[in-house]
Amino acid sequence: MCAPWLKRLRAAPANKRNWIFPIASSKMSVELENAPPKELGDQHLRWMMQQMLSARVFSQRVFNLQRQGRAGTNAPVDGSEALLAGTSLALDPTTDWILPQYRELVGLERFGPDVLNRYVLYVLGHPDGGHIPEPTRVWPPQISLATQVPHAVGLAWGMKLQGQKGCVLVYLGDGSSSEGDFYEACNFAGVLDAPVIIVVVNNGWAISTPVSSQTRAKNFAEKSHAFGIPGVSVDGTDPVAVFEATAEARSRAVAGAGPTLIEAVTYRLGPHTTADDPTRYVPEAELAAASERDGISVFRNELIERGVWTDEDEAATLAEADARMEAAVQSGEAHPVAPDDFFNHVYVEPTPRMQRQRTEFWADREARS
C-alpha cells in the first residue's frame, strides 16, 4: 500500500514553505504573466486555489455528463488538482508543451481555454476532441499508456535541435510507469539531454492495482537512477511543492541541463473511471485518510488562515467554473459532426480506395433514408 509513503512525503515539504508573502488584495481573476513566476506571490497562491477548485468542478461535471448518458467513459482527476495547478504555473504556455495522460485536461487552463473546450468534445465522443488548436501547446488525451513519454522526449529533442527555448512536460500514472515506453523514453531523454520534465502521477492506483503490486522501487523518483537523470519526489497535493519542483526542473531544462523525473504523490479520491467500482478494492480507511488530506481543503485552509482566501472567493470561483463548464458543454453539444468524418485526417489525401469506400458509404446512407 502506498499509504506510508504518502505520510512521509506529506510531512516533508512543510518546512520548505518559505513562500508566504505579505497579503495583497483579494480580488479575483488574477491575470498571470506568461513567464512562470520566479517567486510565488499571493496572486499566485490565489490563482492556484482557483485552478484547483475549477478542476474539481470540471472533473465532477464531466463525470456527471456520463451518468446522464451525455458523455462517454471518462476519468476524474479528483485528488490531483494541486499537481495541475503547480506544474502549469511553473511553465510558460508560449514556449512550453504539456503532454497529458487522460485525466489532466480539466486543470490546464493556463495553457488556454481550448484545453477544456476540446476535452469536453472529447468526452462527448466528438472527433474534434482530439484537436486542440494552435497556439495552445497541449496535446490531446493519450489512451495507450506511456506512449506519450517518447513523444514528449522527441518533441523536446526537436526543440533542442532547432534551438527553440522552452521545454516539454509529460504526465503519466504510477501504473503506466511499468510500461517499457516509460523507461526507454527516460533513457533516451538522458542520453539526448532533452529538455523534458517527466511527471509520474502516483495516485496510489492503476485501476484496481495498488502501487505495492506495481513496483518494489522505494518511490518513483528512484527510477531516475536507471537513467542517470535527477529525480525528485514531491507531495502532489501541495501545489507549492509541485510548483517548486517543476520550476527547478524547468530551469535545468531550459538551461540545457537535461531532463528531470518528478514523482508527485497524490491519491485517487474517486473511481478509476465512470466504468469503475472502487469499493471492490480500495480499503475504506485508506480512502478516508486520503480524503482528509485532500489537497483542496488543506490548501484552502492554509490560504484562509493567511487571509488570502475568503468564502466569497470560493463562491465566485465555483460560479465561474460552473458557467465555464456549462458554456463548454453547450458549445460542445452543438458542435457539428459529419457521419463520414472518419475518412478525414487519416492521410492528407484519402487513398483511392478510401475514396471508393466513401462513395459506397454515402450510397448506403442514401439507401437507408
Place this chain on the structure above:
Amino acid sequence: MCAPWLKRLRAAPANKRNWIFPIASSKMSVELENAPPKELGDQHLRWMMQQMLSARVFSQRVFNLQRQGRAGTNAPVDGSEALLAGTSLALDPTTDWILPQYRELVGLERFGPDVLNRYVLYVLGHPDGGHIPEPTRVWPPQISLATQVPHAVGLAWGMKLQGQKGCVLVYLGDGSSSEGDFYEACNFAGVLDAPVIIVVVNNGWAISTPVSSQTRAKNFAEKSHAFGIPGVSVDGTDPVAVFEATAEARSRAVAGAGPTLIEAVTYRLGPHTTADDPTRYVPEAELAAASERDGISVFRNELIERGVWTDEDEAATLAEADARMEAAVQSGEAHPVAPDDFFNHVYVEPTPRMQRQRTEFWADREARS
C-alpha cells in the same frame, strides 16, 4: 566511453581476494560437484581457467568456420570468458537455468556438452541448433534483444509457484538494457520476488554504439534502483569476482529473497559479429588497453604465480578444446536435415493448410528432379 568505469572496477575486487587456498595437485580435467562450491579451492580456479581458455578456443573456431564459408554470422565472446566461468560455477546445473543472449553458448560447458554441440549446429544454420535437449538447463540463443529477460522472470516465477528449488540466470548486453523488455521484466521480478539473476554484460559496445551513447546511468547496477532490487557491479574479466557476486545472488534467490541485478564489466575484444568491421568505430587505444587487461592472461598469470597452472595445463586444455570443437563440428556437419523440416514444430500438429502446403512442397521438389 566506458574505459573509466572499467579501470575503477578492475581495481576494486583485488582486495576481495581472500580465496587463495593451498596449492593442490595440478592434474587436469577436474570433476566438479553439481552443487556450487561454498568456497573456491584450487580445483575451482583451475576449472575456471580451463573454461575460459576453452571458450576462447570455441569462439575463435566458430568465427573461423564462418570465414571458411561453413557457418553463418556469429558473435564471438572474446573478452567475456571469465564471466561465463564465474557465473556457471556459481550455479547448480541440476536445478538452475541459464538463458543466454547469443554470445555465451561457448562457455557453459558445466551445464552439459550439448550446449556447445547444439550451438555449433546453430551457427551451421541447422534447425536443431535451437534444440538443447533435456536435461540440459540452457536455452538456445536469443536474437530479439532482451526478450529473454521476461522469459527468465516467468520461468523463475513458475519454479517458485511450484516450490522447485533453484534459480534462473539470464544474460543480456549493455545495449539490450535499453529495451523496454529489460525494464518491464526487472520490475516484474521485483514484484514477484522471482528467483532470478539478471546479468548485464557490459562489454562496452552494442555493435558500434558505445555505452556512453546507450545510457547516462552511472553504471548498470544503478538500474536496480528502478525496481527496488539489489544491484551490484563486478569486474566481468575476473572470474572470482563474478563467481562471488553470482553465488551471493544465488543464495538470495534460493532463500526466497528475490532477484538480483548484476552488471559484469568486460570488453568486447573482437568484432560485434563476423559481419562487422570494428576498426570503423572502436578507438585503437581503448582496444589496446582492454586487450592488455584480457581476463584470460591476467588470470593465467595469477594462477601461474600461485603455482596452480603450468604450461602443460595450458597445452592440455587447448588440445582438449580443439578436439572437442573438432568433434562438435564433425558431428554437426553430419547432422541430417530434411528440406521440409520447417513444417515441423510450428504446432504440435500441422494445420490442414500446412499439410496441403507440404504436399505441394514435395510435388515441387519432385518436379525439379
Place this chain on the structure above:
Amino acid sequence: MSSSQPAGSQVMTMLDAINHTLHQEMERDERVVLFGEDVGRNGGVFRATEGLFDRFGEQRVVDTPLAEAAIAGTAVGLAAAGMVPVPEIQFLGFSYQAFHQIAGQIARLRYRTRSRFGAPITIRAPFGGGVRTPELHSDSLEGQFANIPGLKIVMPASAADAKGLLATAIRDPDPVLFLEPLRGYRMIKDEVPLGEHLVPFGQARTVVSDPEQNDVVIIAWSFMVEMSRRAAQQLRQEGVRAKVIDLRTLVPLDTEAIQAAVEECGRVVVVQEAPETNGFASEVIATINDIAFYSLEAPVKRVSGYDAPYPVGMLEDYYVPDVHRIVAAVKETVAAQ
C-alpha cells in the same frame, strides 16, 4: 474429468460462460495460472475473472504490473516451467505493446526449441466496437495476427462456443489468441452445457441454413456472426435464403466448410469489423479463389470496416458493419449478373 461435473445446461451470457469456463479449467488443472492487469481482486474490468481470485488465491490469479510485453513474455517462462498460462491483455489494442513477445516469441517457442518447450498459452483479450470505448479498445486486429505462423486464432460468437472453445484453447498445447467481442459479452446469451464441453478448432458452425437450398452464404466470425444472423432473418422475410457460417477459428481455418457452402450457394458475402485492406476477409476470399473458384457465380462481396482507424463514439455506428450493410451486400450479390 472429475465425476462431479454438473449435468444439464443453462442460458448464460458470453461473459458468464467465459467466467464459468475459467472456473472449471482452473479446477480441472492446477497448472492453470491466470494473470494480467486487474484480473485478480477486481475480477477483471468486465468481470470475466470475477470470483477466481477468491476461489483459487493470489498465487494462481495474479494482478501484474501494467506492462503487456512482460505479461506475454513471462508467459513463455511460465510455460517452460510447466505451468499453463492464461494471460489477459486488457484490450486487444494493447497487444501492440506485446507484439514482439506474441509474434516473435510465443508463436515461435516450440519452433525455435524444436518442441523442447511448447507454449500452451491462451491469451484472452476483448476487442470490437459498438460500446463507445476510448481509442484502441475496439480495434479488430485478427488479420494482423493471422499472418503470424504458430498462433491459433479463436473468435467465438456464442456463449456455448465461448465455453467450448476456451476449454479447448486452455488444453491446447499450442498458443491460442482467444478474442472476446466486447459487444457480445452481455448481449450474446444462449444455452451453455454445464459439464465437460469442448469445441474442436478448425470446425466452422452453421448458424442459419435453409434445409433445402440457400441462395447465398454469409461467412463471419465473432460478433459479426450475430449481425449476419439478424441480416439473414430479415432477408428471409424478403425471400432471400441466406446461409450463415461462423468460422469460429481463423487459424486453423475450416476450408472444407467454406468450400461446401460456396459449392452449394455459388454466391458469398464475407463480413468483418476490421478495416477492409488485408483484413481476414481477404484471406477468406483468397481461399475461396483457391478451392472453389469454379463454383462462384458472382464476385465474393466484402462487408468491412473502412480503411480508417476505429473512430470515436459519435461515429462508430457509421463505421461498424450493421444489418443494413450486410443485407444490401447480400442482395447485390444475389442479383449479380
Place this chain on the structure above:
Amino acid sequence: MSSSQPAGSQVMTMLDAINHTLHQEMERDERVVLFGEDVGRNGGVFRATEGLFDRFGEQRVVDTPLAEAAIAGTAVGLAAAGMVPVPEIQFLGFSYQAFHQIAGQIARLRYRTRSRFGAPITIRAPFGGGVRTPELHSDSLEGQFANIPGLKIVMPASAADAKGLLATAIRDPDPVLFLEPLRGYRMIKDEVPLGEHLVPFGQARTVVSDPEQNDVVIIAWSFMVEMSRRAAQQLRQEGVRAKVIDLRTLVPLDTEAIQAAVEECGRVVVVQEAPETNGFASEVIATINDIAFYSLEAPVKRVSGYDAPYPVGMLEDYYVPDVHRIVAAVKETVAAQ
C-alpha cells in the same frame, strides 16, 4: 530543387541508390534527421547511411540507444516539433518491438489530432530472405502493416525506384514504411537518375510485357519482382508470355493497373515471400475479385512462403519462392480449364 543537381544517370546498386538519395534529401531539406541503431559513425550495418554522419554531423545523424519503441516514439515528437524524421529500424522483424508506436501512434497522429500534427515520418527497414541472417532478420511483415490504416507501405524493387520512392516518402506528409529487400541491396543494380527523381505512390510499374498480348500477369513487389522477371524470361523461352507488374506501393494500391492487367490476361499469379495466410497476396486476390472477377479465366494463383516462421539458413532456399515455383505456378495457371 537547387540548380546544383547533377544531371544524367548512373548504374548503382539499390544500396547505393538509397545512400545517394539520403544524401540528397538531407541536403535539400535541413529538417530531415536520421536516427536509429548504428546509423551514425558506423554508417548502418549495411552501410546504407555511410558518409551521412561525416557530412551532416551528429545532430542530424544520430546513433540512438537500442530501443525500437523509443526510436519510433520519439519520431512522433520530432515530427510535432517540425522536423522530418527518418528513423531506421535495423531489421523489420524488430519493428515488432515498436508496433504500438507505429500502428497505435505514428499511423494515427494526424487522425487523432485532426491534422494539428502530421507524421511526415519515413521508417526505413531492411527485410527479406536469402542471405542467411539470424532469426527475425528476414521476415516479410508487409501484410501485417497493410491492415493498419494511416500508414503507406513502399517496397521498391529497382535501384531507380529506391531513389524515386524514397525521395517521395521523405517528402510525403504522411508516415511511410519504406522496406528494403536485403537480398536486393547489392544484387539489384540499374540506371539511377542523378538529379531530382520522384516516383509517385500508387502507380505500379510494368517490368516485363509483350507488346502484343500476354498470356498471364505476374504481380509482385520488392525482391519477388526480380524473381518474377527471371521466371518470365524463362517462360518466354518456353513460349509463355508473362507480363510482370511491380506494385511498388501496397498502400496506396494501384488497382487500375491490376485491373487492366487482369482484363488483358485473364490469368494471374501473385508472388510474395511472406507466409501464405493473410499475406498481402490475399488482399491482391480479394481486390481482383472485387474489380476484375469477370475477366478471370482461372483462379488466381498464389506463390508464397509457407505457413511457418522464416527458417534457419540451411532451409531458407527451400522456403523462399524461387524461379522454379513461379514458373510452375504460371504454367498451371495458363493451363487451367
